[in-house]
Amino acid sequence: MRGSPVWRKKEDLLASVPGIGPTITRTLLAELPELGTLDRRKIAALVGLAPWTRQSGQRPGKSFIGGRASVRAVLFMGATVATRYDPVLKAFREKLAAPRKPKLLAIIATARKLLVILNAIVRDAKRWTLKTLDCKDSRSLRHTRRPLAKANRRKATYLSRKAHMGSFGSRASLFAHGLNSEGGFGIQGLSPLA
Numbered sequence: 001m002r003g004s005p006v007w008r009k010k011e012d013l014l015a016s017v018p019g020i021g022p023t024i025t026r027t028l029l030a031e032l033p034e035l036g037t038l039d040r041r042k043i044a045a046l047v048g049l050a051p052w053t054r055q056s057g058q059r060p061g062k063s064f065i066g067g068r069a070s071v072r073a074v075l076f077m078g079a080t081v082a083t084r085y086d087p088v089l090k091a092f093r094e095k096l097a098a099p100r101k102p103k104l105l106a107i108i109a110t111a112r113k114l115l116v117i118l119n120a121i122v123r124d125a126k127r128w129t130l131k132t133l134d135c136k137d138s139r140s141l142r143h144t145r146r147p148l149a150k151a152n153r154r155k156a157t158y159l160s161r162k163a164h165m166g167s168f169g170s171r172a173s174l175f176a177h178g179l180n181s182e183g184g185f186g187i188q189g190l191s192p193l194a
Helices: 005-015 022-031 040-047 069-085 087-097 103-124 130-134 146-165 171-176
Strands: 052-056 059-064
Touching (some): 005 022, 005 103, 022 069, 040 069, 040 103, 069 103, 087 103
16 A cells, blocks of 8 residues: 555545544545545445435335445444544534434435545545635535525525515515505505504
């Protein structure tokens, strides 16, 4: 492993990620040579972290995982350790565990996210840093910001509607409370006493 400069460089890149030690690094390099060459969907399917359903027509199907079990096992352990040290993976796992999802499902989803991050690190030949996760030019890591951006859009929409409608939720509730859309009482400028 240390004799080849290419493998040594990949090993150093992978070892820069918290939670990824020498055993996980060497297993990934030995049993997953496609790391850094495939896109995130294909690499997750190759390892077996993306389930696929086998069904036809009206017949309900079954889900299978397939893939490389040894790589999946070390990524499972790596994801468990990485959630202790990486704030992005920790927040991702806690977000999944909050709506009472099974813990195993949250760890497997975190392992898939870790694999996508490792794939992008090897592909771009950049060491892991917290700044790497926030950069705008990394394609595979862009999805780590989407939930936050989506939440911000929802909050902005909610606040603009609330400002437009006042403290009431919709125009129907405005009229139910006896208010028109301009904030006055009654219908289109009529006072409540008229």
